[in-house]
Amino acid sequence: MELTPEIRLKAILEGTGAGTWEWNLDSGEVIYNPRWADLLGYSLEELEPVTFKTWEDLCHPVDLQNAREVLASYLDGQNPQFECVVRMLHKSGDWRYIHTRGCLLTDDQGRNTRWLMGTHLDVTREKVSEHQLEQLSKSLPGIIYTFVMEPSGHYYFRYVSEKTQDFYGLSPAQCLQDAELLFNLVHPDDLVALRESIAVSAETLSEWVCEYRVQVAGRVTWLSGVAQPEKDPDGTITWHGIVTNIDRQKTLEQELEQLSITDELTGLYNRRYMLRKLQESVAQGERYGETFSLISLDIDFFKAINDSYGHPMGDGVLKRFAEIIDARTRKTDVVARTGGEEFMIFMPNTGLSEAGHVAELLRTAMENERFVSFEGTVFNVTFSAGVVNWSDEGGEHTSVRDLLAACDQSLYAAKRSGRNRIVSGDQSD
Numbered sequence: 001m002e003l004t005p006e007i008r009l010k011a012i013l014e015g016t017g018a019g020t021w022e023w024n025l026d027s028g029e030v031i032y033n034p035r036w037a038d039l040l041g042y043s044l045e046e047l048e049p050v051t052f053k054t055w056e057d058l059c060h061p062v063d064l065q066n067a068r069e070v071l072a073s074y075l076d077g078q079n080p081q082f083e084c085v086v087r088m089l090h091k092s093g094d095w096r097y098i099h100t101r102g103c104l105l106t107d108d109q110g111r112n113t114r115w116l117m118g119t120h121l122d123v124t125r126e127k128v129s130e131h132q133l134e135q136l137s138k139s140l141p142g143i144i145y146t147f148v149m150e151p152s153g154h155y156y157f158r159y160v161s162e163k164t165q166d167f168y169g170l171s172p173a174q175c176l177q178d179a180e181l182l183f184n185l186v187h188p189d190d191l192v193a194l195r196e197s198i199a200v201s202a203e204t205l206s207e208w209v210c211e212y213r214v215q216v217a218g219r220v221t222w223l224s225g226v227a228q229p230e231k232d233p234d235g236t237i238t239w240h241g242i243v244t245n246i247d248r249q250k251t252l253e254q255e256l257e258q259l260s261i262t263d264e265l266t267g268l269y270n271r272r273y274m275l276r277k278l279q280e281s282v283a284q285g286e287r288y289g290e291t292f293s294l295i296s297l298d299i300d301f302f303k304a305i306n307d308s309y310g311h312p313m314g315d316g317v318l319k320r321f322a323e324i325i326d327a328r329t330r331k332t333d334v335v336a337r338t339g340g341e342e343f344m345i346f347m348p349n350t351g352l353s354e355a356g357h358v359a360e361l362l363r364t365a366m367e368n369e370r371f372v373s374f375e376g377t378v379f380n381v382t383f384s385a386g387v388v389n390w391s392d393e394g395g396e397h398t399s400v401r402d403l404l405a406a407c408d409q410s411l412y413a414a415k416r417s418g419r420n421r422i423v424s425g426d427q428s429d
Contacts, residue, residue, distance in 0.1 A: 019120040021102070023052055026114055030054070039098065039122050041091030060087035060095060067100065075104070082116065085123065097127040142244035143167055147179075147227065149202060151235035155179055158238070167223060167245065169216045187213035187220065202237050205229050211246065222250040265315060266322035269336035274344050277334050278400045281348065282390065291391040293355035295345040296407040297325075297362070300382045300419040302341035309373040317371060317381055324365050329358065344407075352389035352424055359385045359422045367420065382420035386410025389425060 019036030023029075030052050037044045040058060047054055056064060063086035074082040082102040087095040102118025146158040160175045168175075168185055175182060186194055190212035201208035208227045213220050227241020261273035269277075281292055299305075299321065306314040318341065325335050325343065334346040347355050363383065371379050388406045406425055414423040 021055070021118055021120060023116045024113065025104075025116055028052060036120055039120055040088055040096065058088045060089075063087050082118065085127070096122055097124045099123045142242045144242055145227075145240075147239040147241070149198075149237045149239075167216075167221070167243065168214060185214045185216055187215055189213070201227075201229050201239070205231060205237075208239060208241065211250075222246045263337040266319055266337050268322050268326070268343070269334060271336060271338040271344075274334065274336040274338055274346065275400065277346055278403065281346070282400055282403070285390060289391075290349060291351065291389065293347045293350045293352055293387060293389045294403060294407050295347070295355055295359050295385055295387050296338075296411045297343040297345070297359070297383050297385040298411055298415070299341040300384055300415075305379075305381065309375075309377070309379070313371075313373055320369065320371070321366065321381070321383070324369065325362060328362055328365060350389075352387060355389065356387045356422060356424045359387050363420065363422055384411060384414035384419045385422045386412070386414055387422060387424045 019039045020033045021036055022031040028051070030050060032044060032047075032050055034044055037047055044050065059067065063084075067084050067086050070079070070084045071082055073079050082104075083100065085097055085099050088098045090096045099121045100118060102116050105115045105117055106113065143163040144159070144161040146160075147155065148158050149155040156179045157175050160172045162172060164170050164172055164175050164182075168182055170181055170185075183191065183194075194210055194212045197208060197210040200206070206229075208225065208229065211222065211224045213222055222245070223243050224246045225241060225243040227239035229237050229239045231237050261269055261276075263270045278294070281290075284290060285292065299317070302314065302317075305317055318337070321343070322335070322337065325345065329335055329345060330347075332348055336344050336346075338344045345355075345358075347358070363385065367380065367382050369381065371381060373379065386407050386409065388403060388410060390403055410423045410425055414421050417423065
């Protein structure tokens with residue numbers, strides 16, 4: 001059998017399940033194939049006499065008006081094809097979504113005969129699924145999306161839900177048109193890590209997980225994304241995932257982190273944070289050759305203050321001492337309360353002599369401070385301190401443990417020497 005164009009066309013139409021329609025714009029004549037009527041549960045005989053009004057009567061009034069506007073736009077040459085989706089009434093009484101396409105053909109012999117011809121396809125299932133997805137996306141606390149990366153490296157969004165407006169200040173249409181608009185809103189400090197995480201997921205086909213910040217209208221927001229990639233035979237990778245707002249979670253994490261490293265009474269850092277800082281600094285110093293100094297301070301006869309004036313007064317002394325230290329150290333210095341009446345100052349890029357000078361200024365300020373008990377008694381408070389320096393030049397303080405031991409040794413030397421004094425590392429032997 002010879003596969004004529006007519007046979008091929010018939011096979012295609014039957015294979016796609018499309019209904020066909022033809023409308024003579026000049027005479028008003030219409031021609032529908034049996035499949036066209038079947039889409040709506042009818043036979044052609046049931047719809048006779050079949051006219052253009054047959055289609056109009058079956059269309060939803062709102063969609064009919066839109067279809068007329070789209071058709072007028074096409075006939076005016078504003079669009080290359082007549083295409084729209086209309087709801088049409090099925091024989092069972094429910095509405096079916098029908099995708100309508102058509103194009104204009106004219107008589108090649110110049111006669112005034114214009115035929116608008118096209119197809120109808122039932123896309124109800126797709127429309128219902130799309131509606132369900134939209135409703136689901138509205139109920140979820142994040143953005144549902146499909147992100148595509150081609151082998152060339154070109155990437156784009158195939159789908160994004162309406163939450164993009166809340167998270168990025170961008171409409172879904174803007175995101176679909178230009179994916180780079182979203183990346184432009186990522187915090188500069190997080191952008192490289194974000195792109196690297198996508199690259200790793202693309203290379204390994206492992207789940208993409210990333211937390212990052214975006215800057216929208218002057219406000220910084222934390223987002224968390226998770227998606228599962230799949231790779232097509234042609235090398236195209238598609239991620240289906242969700243992005244959620246984790247601002248509240250991040251705030252809680254930061255608050256908990258702050259609590260874990262902060263002394264509740266004075267507001268200074270605690271011993272845990274100081275030890276972490278020293279470990280990081282020793283490692284950094286070994287790598288880059290940087291130096292730092294450490295001051296260990298201990299309030300003299302603090303037990304006697306508590307015994308004589310009460311613990312609330314003792315707490316007041318500790319808080320005031322913390323204020324004195326904070327006011328006389330640099331922003332780059334780290335100050336911690338490491339014990340009951342023990343404090344420590346970490347001073348980056350600072351030599352032993354300079355650190356000793358700072359300690360002496362603090363000692364003088366504390367010695368001159370006047371405290372008044374709840375009963376009105378005026379008293380003074382002093383402290384003793386040890387100062388040591390760390391460098392990578394082969395000195396004895398090669399580890400955090402060695403450094404702390406040396407600092408304690410200097411502090412104990414100051415205590416043994418009568419208190420209210422500063423002893424540097426090179427004076428404690």
